Amino acid sequence: MHVTVDMNLCQDHGQCAIASPAVFQMNDDGKLEYNGNPDDSLRDEVEEAADVCPVQAILVED
């Protein structure tokens, strides 16, 4: 599974980090860091992270 976040859109809302902390984290500067190639077993929570992003910045591909 491949994850991309459009960093031009992302406003560091951090909702993704709540939905899928294994893949998305807010660093000490309050900025988003994420794993672009998470394990397939995390698909449900990654899709949930994409759903709850207020600016719909997260793209999940196979």
Place this chain on the structure above:
Amino acid sequence: MSAHVAVVGGSLAGLRAAEQLRSAGHEGPITVFSEEAHLPYNRPPLSKELLADEGEPTADDLHARVAFRRRKSTEDVDFQLGVGVEQADLAAGTLQTYDGQTHEFDGLVVATGLRPRRLRVTGPEEGRHVLRTLEDLIRLRGQVRPGQDVVVVGAGFIGCETAATLLKKGCSVTLVEPTGAPMNRVLGVELADAVQRHHEAAGMRFVIDDGVHGYGGGDAVAEVQLASGGSLTVDLVIESVGSVPNVEWLEGNTSLDLSDGVLTDNSMGVVGADRAVAVGDIARFPNPLFDDVPRRVEHWSIPTDTAKRAAQSLQAMLSGGQAPDAPFAPIPSFWSDQLDLRFQSFGSPSLADEIRIDEGNLDALTDGVLATYLRDGRLVGSVAVNLDPARQRRLRDDIAALAP
């Protein structure tokens, strides 16, 4: 096996319902009836980025920027765009659309959301705006220019956001609010007063505890007449005075409770109907995080949360399978961007009878403030202003811990 589900309303709630029905194992046909001409799109940017944006984007450009991505699982969902539902008979499983057609369904998802409430006052119609749909935004964008005098009626979250965006755009903005400081129903008076001072320092004007009595002008609104007798000169007015649930199409079904949205049980099943669920802003459901009183919740997070539970419930009703029986206790969550402030709330601050400012200084909101909301001494919500997003998890967990 191949039950047909009709989803009425094609915005966030309708889209998520279709997606979640597929996730819940529904394989039959799904038709989404949508009054709007566009595939589902995201509303919050309408009062933020999309209103702020300079340039001359077309309607399609604007839609493309906020359209939700279509998931593979919903590729075969039939979106009937521009096809509003005039009435539905839930017992018979039929609905009529405004184009005169009748459709049959086995299961129904009610996802018709809200429309803006309008002021019933005298005066010209031209120059009066609301902001809920992409068409509203396009109309507003077509008329608003830097330097204009704008009056926003209603200082709730959407009104304040719209006012803030227009101020940044170079308009001269006055907010008129009959019932106290901006957003005080949610934030509480102390924080609301602080936000008002903050916005005033940035150049926003407030007329508080006064309402609109009428509009003056020739072809278009040129003057806002206040209940107190005063008046304001304007180029355009935006009314942001609350919303009305779109329930009229259900009114023939006398077993339903439509007194404020559509009453559901805790699993989003419509009370008084067999194979129907309600999702999103229109659903009035009890949330055991707080008590057993059903309430509507107009937050962006709610369509996604309620769609999941509603889809599981409807799938169980249609297939005779087992519905989840754990209490459904979604965590209300909203954010709002106004000038240099970002609000992030969890829980239901408006239920509070006591508010504590736990962190920060109300005269320096940009440095970060945390307000905690209690009812009978028990936590019910929190509002963070400009706090580090990394702290949200903890604030949300505190609300989640209220679950019985």
